[in-house]
Amino acid sequence: MADQETDHAYGTAAPDAPATRTELERAIRNLNLADLELRDTLLKLAARVVALTDELTRRIDGVEPLPAPPGTPAPPPTRTVEAATDAAVQSTLTAIRVSDARLATRVSLDYGGPKYTTESPAIPCAELIPLCHARCCALSFALSTEDLDEGVICWDYGQPYLIRQRASDGYCVHNDPDGRGCTVHSFRPRVCRSYDCRGDKRVWIDYDQRIPAPLVRGQIETTVDPEPREFDLVERARARSTAFSREVISIGESYAEPAPRKGPKPSR
Ligand code: SF4
Structure with missing residues (x-):
């Protein structure tokens, strides 16, 4: 009898039912x-x-x-x-x-536009990985509302919404530690698609000569970021506002439950 009762879609959940990652992330985004x-x-x-x-x-x-x-x-x-x-x-x-x-403690959200229409620079990544060790995949950057909604790319709950990285080598958790390829290539964030390593001194001493920047115990220096110009900060402040408006809409228009759920019959 009890089994038959739990077979109904009451939409309830047992008090000790586990929360899913989707539910947890939705709650964190709202907070x-x-x-x-x-x-x-x-x-x-x-x-x-x-x-x-x-x-x-x-x-x-x-x-x-x-x-x-x-x-x-x-x-x-x-x-x-x-x-x-x-x-x-x-x-x-x-x-x-x-x-x-300027504050590092701010919640970061990418605001550069939709990722699936983003053009990538003409760089032969597969050919260069043995040289560069995909050190771009150890740089830190923010995901977008599009990434958060898809729920494929993982972010750092302690530093929302920066890409999640491993303590063992400092790389993005989606980077294959053996071959250094991206294991979520078709879902990769907009920043990964648009990033151009050729002029980035954290990656190349000289791109044309194929001289990579030094690797320190398998990790790369990710703090060498030029101080943003005042103009950039004004643009960034404006764009942040747009990015968070999108986040408000996305959370507001989403549903907590994907489909009817079967749970225990309410006791009262
Ligand atoms: S998502 Fe893929 S391309 Fe982007 S940083 Fe991670 S491993 Fe690299």
Whole structure:
């Protein structure tokens, strides 16, 4: 009798039923979005406070606020404090978001576009792997909402949404440690498809001469990344916003359950 009851699609689950990886990742993605939303609300509040403080500095002290040189006279006011603050909020918010984009602790999400239409540079990877040891597959980068939705490419739960890497050699978990090939080639992320190693000093001392960068105990130096220019940071801050809007839509339009599930009959 009990077996017959559990044969119905009640949509319930036993209290000790295991959670799937899909369920876990959906929950983590939702928590990350809640964190980002809260953080963005704080940044907006901070922008208003900074804009207001700047305007009061002009009105009360008669000087331009930092980063202007000390003692720079402020022009006479032409509008109310409220109107002047409103006008300055957006540019102040952009500056604050740019600073925020520099922080390594931020949740990272790729925003470069759909992966299946991404063109790859003409590099004979299979031919070069014996020389370069696919060291590009030990670089760290963020996945996209498209990757997260597919659920094939693994990400680092401790550093969302960076590609998951192995402690043993620092490579991406999808890299074959013997032949150094990609074991998920048809699903590989957009960054893997568009990446061009030819000018990257972490990979090649000289690509044309086929002189690879040194390997240190099988690992490559992944921290040599040029400081992004201010313009890049502004673009990055804008694109982050777009990327997370996509993430909000994707989570909001997805379902927690793929199909009817058979579970125990509710006791009450
Ligand atoms: S997904 Fe494939 S191509 Fe991309 S880093 Fe991992 S092993 Fe390399």
